[in-house]
Amino acid sequence: MSTYNMHLSANPNHPLAWEELRIHAHPEKLARRLFQALSLRLTEWKYRRTLTSLLDYDDHVLEDIGMTRGELIMAIELPLTEDAKLALAQWREERLITG
Secondary structure, eight states: OOHHHHHHHHOTTSGGGHHHHHHHOOHHHHHHHHHHHHHHHHHHHHHHHHHHHHTTSOHHHHHHHTOOHHHHHHHHHSOTTSOHHHHHHHHHHHHHHHO
């Protein structure tokens, strides 16, 4: 094994090292991870649709619920890879601390 090959195998982000990763990948695990990722995105998308329906309420009602219209809009616009529920909770905590 040359120095170049040892350096290549030490860097998993190098395109030529991907072939090694493909050989050891288990199709069952890949399918399970893909299903879980899609399931999480679908759940997050459904939650965003629920948040969108809250925009029809008056600002006073949203305040009683513990949200602001701006926070709702920011949560809806987050990428589906981010948890909108967690973001809303963090923003609410920050708002309670800062006033």
